[in-house]
Amino acid sequence: MSFAAVIPRAVEALQQVLAMEHPADAVLSRYFRKHPNMGARDRAFVAEAVYGALRHARFLDAAGAVNPRLRILGAAFRFGGFNLRQLEPVSGAEREWLVGLKAIGCGDNLPPAVRAELPDWLWERLAAAYGDEQALAIGGGLQHPAPLDLRVNTLRASRDAALKALAEEGVSCAPTPYSPVGIRVRGKPPINRSPLFHSGVVEVQDEGSQLLAYLVAPRRGEMVVDFCAGAGGKTLHLGTLMRSEGRVYAFDVADWRLAQLKPRLRRSGLSNVYPQRIDSENDPRVKRLAGKIDRVLVDAPCSGTGTLRRNPDLKWRQSPATVAALKRTQAAILEAAARLVKPGGRLVYATCSFLQEENDAIIQAFLERTPTFSLVPAAQVLADHGIALDTGPCLRLFPHLHGTDGFFAAVLDRAH
Numbered sequence: 001m002s003f004a005a006v007i008p009r010a011v012e013a014l015q016q017v018l019a020m021e022h023p024a025d026a027v028l029s030r031y032f033r034k035h036p037n038m039g040a041r042d043r044a045f046v047a048e049a050v051y052g053a054l055r056h057a058r059f060l061d062a063a064g065a066v067n068p069r070l071r072i073l074g075a076a077f078r079f080g081g082f083n084l085r086q087l088e089p090v091s092g093a094e095r096e097w098l099v100g101l102k103a104i105g106c107g108d109n110l111p112p113a114v115r116a117e118l119p120d121w122l123w124e125r126l127a128a129a130y131g132d133e134q135a136l137a138i139g140g141g142l143q144h145p146a147p148l149d150l151r152v153n154t155l156r157a158s159r160d161a162a163l164k165a166l167a168e169e170g171v172s173c174a175p176t177p178y179s180p181v182g183i184r185v186r187g188k189p190p191i192n193r194s195p196l197f198h199s200g201v202v203e204v205q206d207e208g209s210q211l212l213a214y215l216v217a218p219r220r221g222e223m224v225v226d227f228c229a230g231a232g233g234k235t236l237h238l239g240t241l242m243r244s245e246g247r248v249y250a251f252d253v254a255d256w257r258l259a260q261l262k263p264r265l266r267r268s269g270l271s272n273v274y275p276q277r278i279d280s281e282n283d284p285r286v287k288r289l290a291g292k293i294d295r296v297l298v299d300a301p302c303s304g305t306g307t308l309r310r311n312p313d314l315k316w317r318q319s320p321a322t323v324a325a326l327k328r329t330q331a332a333i334l335e336a337a338a339r340l341v342k343p344g345g346r347l348v349y350a351t352c353s354f355l356q357e358e359n360d361a362i363i364q365a366f367l368e369r370t371p372t373f374s375l376v377p378a379a380q381v382l383a384d385h386g387i388a389l390d391t392g393p394c395l396r397l398f399p400h401l402h403g404t405d406g407f408f409a410a411v412l413d414r415a416h
């Protein structure tokens, strides 16, 4: 398909995303399903241009991108590495506007929230928590696409063996710096077509997400609950660390998310994972396990601000009101999850948010209410697994510092 033909497709897809009725990735998948005649290169252009327009929405607003077509052209020209000739045909006025983009925002002449590409409310909270300089760096880190990370299922193969097999398939990749079972892939090869993916040797999982299972540190034969298991990214890693022995209950309120866990579970070969839909954190099926569980992970529903590299539309889907509601849910889930933990057991609370109100404030309030739990330094737990990463008493990961999604995690041990 020529650029002249594919640009209108990108504009149309962006229009649908900007309706904000569904997450951008779901809208794009549906769009591509409806246009099966588009080749891989055309899809890649549309996806990158749409994501570029979302990532750089504040810059494009400031530059006067008054319609979706200018947003697509501006994103492709200023941020996507396309030149004017490639973007033909552009009319006189559009051409002039695009040329003018080069001069905008190269110095400090744009407000910091625009440079950070964050909505004002989010910028204000990050700047108050981390200071302007750090908040700008966080915003900068979120403007680059995330790499493709894989986790090796060590019940199927070692990381070295998986690296070698991927290289033989022509996939360019390297070990991740922190996770001992992580692989970072260069580019975006269709990994779901790889035999290694189909045979459950590798799973797609961000390196930061991989580190959470090491904080839970489950042992063979233990009883473990992944309270907000979703599609089971962390559940499968927990089950693997337990070498498929003991039990991992994968709870979630969303059936459709647990349904996504099922094929992954089949590929993994694990036999110790028990998916269970619950009505709420107070479901009787949860209460029945009170005081019986060795380790509980709460990967809480959150604003997702740490994942804006992957989901740039989230910054427009979240607001102070949604964050306030999430805080109430997070506190309620943590409280219910804590009741499951045996004396001497462990509770790990995690989010993929940078907001202190979803992280530190939740933990502080919990510890005040529940003095039988105490905070264990995350760095110490990681060091026990040979992972050298010290971000203070809690784990705090940032894209611009660690190359992972943004994560927060607190390890809370219950007294004997």
Ligand SMILES: C[S@@+](CC[C@H](N)C(=O)[O-])C[C@H]1O[C@@H](n2cnc3c(N)ncnc32)[C@H](O)[C@@H]1O
Pocket: 209, 227, 228, 229, 230, 231, 232, 233, 234, 235, 251, 252, 253, 254, 257, 280, 281, 299, 300, 301, 302, 329, 333
């Ligand atoms: C951050 S996501 C979990 C991601 C998942 N752990 C993974 O690694 O793929 C949060 C999950 O919490 C679930 N959730 C929301 N409210 C809940 C509740 N009250 N009890 C249990 N799970 C809940 C959501 O459906 C969502 O799947």
